[in-house]
Amino acid sequence: xxxxxRPIDCSIARSLSLLGERWTILVLREAFSGVRxxxxxxxxxxxxxxxxxxxLAHLVEQDVLRRVPYQEPGQRQRYEYRLxxxxxxxxxxxxxxxxxxxxxxxxxxxxxxxxTHKACxxxxxxxxxxxxxxxxxxxxDVRAIPAQRRASTRR
Amino acid sequence: xxxxxRPIDCSIARSLSLLGERWTILVLREAFSGVRxxxxxxxxxxxxxxxxxxxLAHLVEQDVLRRVPYQEPGQRQRYEYRLxxxxxxxxxxxxxxxxxxxxxxxxxxxxxxxxTHKACxxxxxxxxxxxxxxxxxxxxDVRAIPAQRRASTRR
Numbered sequence: 001x002x003x004x005x006r007p008i009d010c011s012i013a014r015s016l017s018l019l020g021e022r023w024t025i026l027v028l029r030e031a032f033s034g035v036r037x038x039x040x041x042x043x044x045x046x047x048x049x050x051x052x053x054x055x056l057a058h059l060v061e062q063d064v065l066r067r068v069p070y071q072e073p074g075q076r077q078r079y080e081y082r083l084x085x086x087x088x089x090x091x092x093x094x095x096x097x098x099x100x101x102x103x104x105x106x107x108x109x110x111x112x113x114x115x116t117h118k119a120c121x122x123x124x125x126x127x128x129x130x131x132x133x134x135x136x137x138x139x140x141d142v143r144a145i146p147a148q149r150r151a152s153t154r155r
Numbered sequence: 156x157x158x159x160x161r162p163i164d165c166s167i168a169r170s171l172s173l174l175g176e177r178w179t180i181l182v183l184r185e186a187f188s189g190v191r192x193x194x195x196x197x198x199x200x201x202x203x204x205x206x207x208x209x210x211l212a213h214l215v216e217q218d219v220l221r222r223v224p225y226q227e228p229g230q231r232q233r234y235e236y237r238l239x240x241x242x243x244x245x246x247x248x249x250x251x252x253x254x255x256x257x258x259x260x261x262x263x264x265x266x267x268x269x270x271t272h273k274a275c276x277x278x279x280x281x282x283x284x285x286x287x288x289x290x291x292x293x294x295x296d297v298r299a300i301p302a303q304r305r306a307s308t309r310r
Contacts, residue, residue: 092282096247099166113301114301141274143272
């Protein structure tokens with residue numbers, strides 16, 4: 001079977017090198033929910049503390065999260081973790097996972113959260129659009145073609 | 156910090172219980188690329204054979220992939236792996252990972268693949284829409300609210 005791209009060059013693979021691990025995605029879920037402090041993230045994800053600490057450091061190093069100092073009265077200065085623009089851009093991926101889980105994996109009590117458009121209150125969903133303004137229903141309507149590469153060094 | 160949902164109920168967490176592991180997503184990448192046979196998937200992902208075998212079995216058991224028999228001349232019958240409807244519905248998640256990787260992690264030769272709408276040839280991208288037909292630019296435009304649960308047993 002002839003492949004028309006080098007799988008190793010693939011941006012999905014690169015993204016997973018950064019994210020491909022469940023605690024990382026759950027940390028991002030917390031960040032998008034406004035949960036920014038180590039102990040709260042730890043409690044909500046159930047990640048072992050050492051693992052969580054390593055994942056947070058990695059996400060900061062990769063500019064997905066940034067550390068912001070805060071100080072409670074009488075306590076030492078600590079840090080909370082906020083999404084950068086790069087991190088915020090992962091939102092459609094998380095919403096896609098949420099929708100898929102809601103559709104196929106929810107229990108009898110249904111989805112736990114509903115996403116609405118702040119501007120109008122209507123439900124929000126992930127979709128695909130083409131540059132001509134058509135909504136693209138699914139994978140069967142999409143063709144993947146080798147991109148024009150900017151250099152010929154990686155063929 | 157008060158949480159307005161039970162993180163354990165979250166569909167993102169459930170999806171990751173099924174998918175939260177990089178080989179699984181890379182197997183799905185191959186399936187969406189039309190690569191369906193064990194040896195080809197193994198070669199393109201680099202997954203260890205035993206790991207790949209376990210992941211494929213898990214995805215079949217979860218109805219994300221289905222096994223379809225094929226037979227080359229002079230060979231014993233083997234199976235290839237095709238996406239089910241449930242698997243096909245993961246496409247926006249993979250395209251989201253692709254776009255994010257293209258934007259933030261591509262090397263100097265640029266993206267390796269371009270997605271186009273079969274009907275018109277225009278580039279395809281993932282986006283979010285609300286039910287009123289507005290395009291939703293990003294996480295800052297979305298409000299997450301506790302969903303109406305169908306039973307009160309899980310509060």
